[in-house]
Amino acid sequence: MGKKAREIVGVDLKELVKDLDRAYCDEWLAYYAWWYMAQAVEGKGYEDMAEFLNKIAKDELEHATELAERIIELGGLPTNRIANLEKGANGPYPGVMKKLDDYDEIIKLVTTAEAGAIEVYQKIAQKTFGKDHDTYQLATHILGEEIGHEETFENLK
Numbered sequence: 001m002g003k004k005a006r007e008i009v010g011v012d013l014k015e016l017v018k019d020l021d022r023a024y025c026d027e028w029l030a031y032y033a034w035w036y037m038a039q040a041v042e043g044k045g046y047e048d049m050a051e052f053l054n055k056i057a058k059d060e061l062e063h064a065t066e067l068a069e070r071i072i073e074l075g076g077l078p079t080n081r082i083a084n085l086e087k088g089a090n091g092p093y094p095g096v097m098k099k100l101d102d103y104d105e106i107i108k109l110v111t112t113a114e115a116g117a118i119e120v121y122q123k124i125a126q127k128t129f130g131k132d133h134d135t136y137q138l139a140t141h142i143l144g145e146e147i148g149h150e151e152t153f154e155n156l157k
């Protein structure tokens, strides 16, 4: 991103990059937990549950990619150490189910984290609305998908 393009961003760039990097860390944690549960899940109909989990894991990885691209465009760098992903995130690591066939717990872990993600992107969208169109567009795009994730898993209850 060039000088002029950065100039027209109407929000504090450092703060925005930090917000985006926190979200970036959240995405990796969510990706890992959803992916892990997709591999490990057991029980009746586990293939369907694995498919739902794999689908949202794939989305989170895509979100991490999109956030990294935007952070770099804005002149920043995303968190570069695995050990710092948890420290840098907005929310705690979602964790995985204790019993591999405990669908209630899986649903709870996912819906709790997705609710947190919805809040994060809502805030970024509000902050950038009318000030940084590209980040706003990215935040609302991701927000729409997080809303879909919450809904999918709420409907599994």
Ligand SMILES: [Fe+2]
Binding pocket: 027, 030, 059, 060, 063, 117, 142, 146
């Ligand atoms: Fe996400």
Ligand SMILES: [Fe+2]
Binding pocket: 030, 056, 059, 060, 114, 117, 145, 146, 149
């Ligand atoms: Fe999500």
